[in-house]
Amino acid sequence: VTVTMSNIGMMEGAFFVGRTExxxxxxxxLGTSYTKVEQACNGVAYCLLIEKVHPGVISKKKIKMEAKxxxxxxxxxKLLQNAFDKKKIDRVLPVDRLIKGRTQDNLEFLQWLKRYYDLHCGTDYVAQAEVQKENLRQTVANEKRKPVRAKRPLSATATAAAATPVVAAVPSTSGKSAIAEQTTxxxxxxxxxxxxxxxxxxxxxxxxFYFSKLREIEVACQNLEGGNEAVQAFAESVKSILYKTDSEDFVVPEGAICAEEVQIAA
Known part of the structure; x- marks a missing residue:
């Protein structure tokens, strides 16, 4: 399968997916419990994602799951790079930046991976999650349907112990106060x-809302290509404003250039 992603600029929707999403x-x-995108810097999640798209391209046994x-x-x-080479994935791995655990770098790489996954697999991850839930419900239901073994008759000692009334512990006043405080x-x-x-x-x-407006401006500038010099100069000046970054920590994603076509071969 060959997937062509054209006009991937800074305004491309893939790079506007938030950290929460x-x-x-x-x-x-993946069935994981990440709370921050920088936790993916050890490469485990990246390997598992590519393995999801191309089953068998990375051996899960070789992934160092607890890499610190x-x-x-x-x-x-290295496993991830080998997988990219095997599947001819045209994407440079910025290992030196990802491994530092910087939020921006790992977020952008995850955004790219999500785009790559969606192009190859669509939104099957939602259906997969539902299937997993259904399988879990089925397992629980099967456990409930299992026949219950007959209980052995209790010994005299056990019978006497069972007949002894158990007095429930009454929470103290201080205990009730603590519970009420925690509830509040x-x-x-x-x-x-x-x-x-x-x-x-x-x-x-x-x-x-603002993204849609900026994207419209970017597309309009792209449509002005091929015009006279004055028009092109104006379009370039507008695009330079669109792509300008104010933060030194922000790094423009590699390959994120307007009108550039990135070929991803699988």
Whole structure:
């Protein structure tokens, strides 16, 4: 299968997938529990993602799942590079940056991997998650249907022990107070989380709105290519503003150049 991704610029949608969405996708697909994108810097998640797209291209037994030291991480990236070579994936692995655990670098690589996965496999990860849930429900149901073995008759000692009434422990006043305090704190935290979620949703809507406008401007500039010098100069000046970064820590993704076609062969 040959997948062509054209016009991948800084305004391409793949690079606007937020950390929350990326982590939810990653954990759903791999059954992991990552809470930060930089936790993927050891290369384990990257290897497993490529193995999902191309089963068997990386042996899971060779992946160092608990890689923490640099040489262990590098071993994982070697497996990943070999897989890229086998499948002729035209993408440079920025190992020296990923391995440092910087959020921006690992986020951009995960964004690219999500794009690569979606192009090859679509949104099957959602269906897969549902299948896994259904299998779990089926397993639980089968366990419940198993016949119950007949219980052995209790001995005289066991019968006497069973007949002895058990007095339930009554929580002390201080215990009740602590429980009430914890309940109040939990309720406050829940309300705070709900408020933050509303804020996040509003910010994401605002982000999408401005992204669509910027993308329209980028496409308009691309359509001006081939015009007279004045028009091209204007288009270039607009694009230079679009691609300008203010943060020194922000690194423009490799290959993220307008009108560039990236061939990914699988």
């Amino acid at each position: 990326i982590l939810a996708w990653l954990n759903t697909l 030291l640099e040489h262990e991480m590098i071993a994982n990236y 704190k939990a309720r406050a935290q829940t309300e705070k989380i709900a408020a933050l979620q509303v804020t996040i949703n509003d910010l994401e809507k605002e982000r999408d």
